[in-house]
Amino acid sequence: MGETGKGCGRKMGCERERRAGLVSFLCPRSWRPSVGHIDVRELKRRGIDGLIVDVDNTLVEWDRHEPTDALKSWFSAANDAGLRCCVVSNSRRRARIAGFAAALGVPFIAPAGKPLPWCFRSAMRVLGTDPRRTAVVGDQVFTDVLGGNALGLYTILVPPKCPREFVGTRLVRRLERLVLGYLRRRGYIEGA
Numbered sequence: 001m002g003e004t005g006k007g008c009g010r011k012m013g014c015e016r017e018r019r020a021g022l023v024s025f026l027c028p029r030s031w032r033p034s035v036g037h038i039d040v041r042e043l044k045r046r047g048i049d050g051l052i053v054d055v056d057n058t059l060v061e062w063d064r065h066e067p068t069d070a071l072k073s074w075f076s077a078a079n080d081a082g083l084r085c086c087v088v089s090n091s092r093r094r095a096r097i098a099g100f101a102a103a104l105g106v107p108f109i110a111p112a113g114k115p116l117p118w119c120f121r122s123a124m125r126v127l128g129t130d131p132r133r134t135a136v137v138g139d140q141v142f143t144d145v146l147g148g149n150a151l152g153l154y155t156i157l158v159p160p161k162c163p164r165e166f167v168g169t170r171l172v173r174r175l176e177r178l179v180l181g182y183l184r185r186r187g188y189i190e191g192a
């Protein structure tokens with residue numbers, strides 16, 4: 001696992017001076033090559049106690065039903081580090097998300113309705129945390145990052161696990177690429 005924020009040849013995004021406006025809503029606080037590269041102990045040192053984690057294309061491909069052994073190990077490490085986790089997914093296939101969360105031994109919220117704030121607040125109630133002590137991990141700027149930033153959570157963006165996605169998501173990805181390209185050119189985010 002790499003260090004959260006720096007390392008692996010990738011530096012985090014918006015730790016430098018942040019601008020008001022859309023950038024503050026759309027720029028992730030950190031970018032990592034995968035969930036496995038997030039150092040849970042480093043998150044704890046940052047004061048993070050709770051983790052809201054997306055499922056589809058963040059943890060696994062959207063058509064996969066079971067977490068991998070590597071993911072189970074990562075969640076186990078998070079638990080050992082004292083991080084509480086909650087799976088929050090916009091998927092309408094609630095039974096699939098429920099099974100996924102059960103396999104990881106964590107609570108879940110689905111279908112969630114990200115980026116709307118209520119689902120993040122519900123997750124924080126489940127986790128027993130507040131925005132300053134909560135991080136969001138996800139693969140989408142307009143759901144995971146936008147929703148988390150709007151409430152002041154620590155947002156971590158990871159690249160999607162698989163290029164195969166729903167038609168609606170593929171359209172959103174085009175806009176997302178424009179946003180990430182802008183943020184990268186302006187030096188707000190490196191590597192994404």
Ligand SMILES: [Mg+2]
Pocket residue numbers: 054055056057058138139140
């Ligand atoms: Mg996702």
